[in-house]
Amino acid sequence: MKVMIDLCVIPLGVGTSVSTYVTACQRVLQDAGLSHQMHGYGTNIEGEWDEVFAAVKRCHEVVHEMGAVRISSSMRIGTRTDREQSIDDKINSVKTKLAE
Numbered sequence: 001m002k003v004m005i006d007l008c009v010i011p012l013g014v015g016t017s018v019s020t021y022v023t024a025c026q027r028v029l030q031d032a033g034l035s036h037q038m039h040g041y042g043t044n045i046e047g048e049w050d051e052v053f054a055a056v057k058r059c060h061e062v063v064h065e066m067g068a069v070r071i072s073s074s075m076r077i078g079t080r081t082d083r084e085q086s087i088d089d090k091i092n093s094v095k096t097k098l099a100e
Contacts, residue, residue, distance in 0.1 A: 003049045004087060006076040008042035009059050011068035024066060025059040032058070037087055042074075044087050049079075 011021045022038075029036045029045060032055040036045045045052055056075070063071055 001049045004046045004078045009073045012070040021063050024062045028058045
């Protein structure tokens, strides 16, 4: 099953800047070959359910390996069965309507 998620991984107790940890998670997503788009407070990810959630697990593992003893993550998860739709499809739909 295809899934789209909006993921925000927050390592706790590591200081104010978390860009090093975000970079590590972005590398996990790249290595997994998943389509993803980073934004100001997280990352949109799309792909097959098992592959996406394996990457989320790997993000947690990598951030823990970097020394974060606690992580708080939030996700919004979407699936649809009536047709295939990508993140870009959703964005372009709104852009088209804005241009009308």
